[in-house]
Amino acid sequence: MLARDIMSKKVLSISPDHSVSHAARTMLEHGISGLPVCDERDKLAGMLSEGDLLRRTELGSASWRGIAGIGPKPEAFIKRHSWRVGDVMTQPVVTVDEDVPVDRVAELMAAKGIKRTPVMRGEEMVGIISRSDILRAIAGFVPDVVAAGDEAVRRAVLARLCSDLGLDRATIDVTIENGNVNLWGNVESEALREAARVAAETISGAGGVRNRLRIVAT
Incomplete structure (x- = not known):
């Protein structure tokens, strides 16, 4: 899934010369x-x-208390007092390309502590992704579907454990008993043991998961 698959294509924007x-009223009215x-050329x-x-x-004097005897820096003063959006906005903007995978978008938003990011095609803004878009992608996720049969499920679980978690095929095994997945072998930590359980549970068709993995310190 890519950024263009979940972005909102109808983007509301404002001018640097707006107040x-x-x-603030626009954000309130549209719940964003x-x-x-x-700018005037429609460039971000x-x-x-x-x-x-x-x-x-506007929030009162308590909204800014400079260091005694020094006062605010000029940049901070402008950001707090100017009526013009262009003086108050954040730049440069954190953006993503439309072909970036959604998981990378989510990682970037978490790392930068931002709630929404414009989606670009070259220098053109083609959409925007918000945290709500990320949540909708999670809510609509459909687990991988594997072929029917115990052996198909077994192979799918093994593949997930090895590819996603980097477990050594020589140290783990998976068996199927009455529709339940049994995980066998050794791992290095409790966190890895639990991650293996979660990985097995993501495979469609895996009924219950019995985690028989043992923790062996290296």
């Missing part, structure tokens, strides 16, 4: 946490998010 109060900022120039507005002077 901060207009931007941020807005792309596009920045991003205005809720976080950019948390220390505005």
Whole structure:
């Protein structure tokens, strides 16, 4: 699944010359946490998010307390006092290409602590992905479907354990008994043991999973 598969194609944006109060009202009216900022050529120039507005002077003097005797830095002063979106927005913008896998998008959003990111095709913004889009992708996920039969399930589970977790085929085994998957062998930690159980449970057709893996310190 790629970014273009889950992105919202209808993107609401604002101009750098819009007022901060207009931007705040727009976010409230549409129930969104941020807005792309596009210039007169419709090129992405920045991003205005809720976080950019948390220390505005409109919130009162308590919203900014400079260091005694020093006061705020000029950049911080502008961000807190200017009425113009272009002065308050965040730039450069964290973006993703439309062909980036969704798991990479989620990792980037988590690492950067952002709630939405524009999706690009070259220099053109073609969509936007929010955390809600990521949640919808998770909610709509359909587990892998494998061929019917115990042997097919056994091979699928083994493949998942080796490819996703890097387990050594020589140290583990999988058997099927009355529709239940049994995991056998040795792993290096409790976390790896639990990860093996989760991996087995993701295989469609695997009824119950009996985790008989043993932890062997290396």
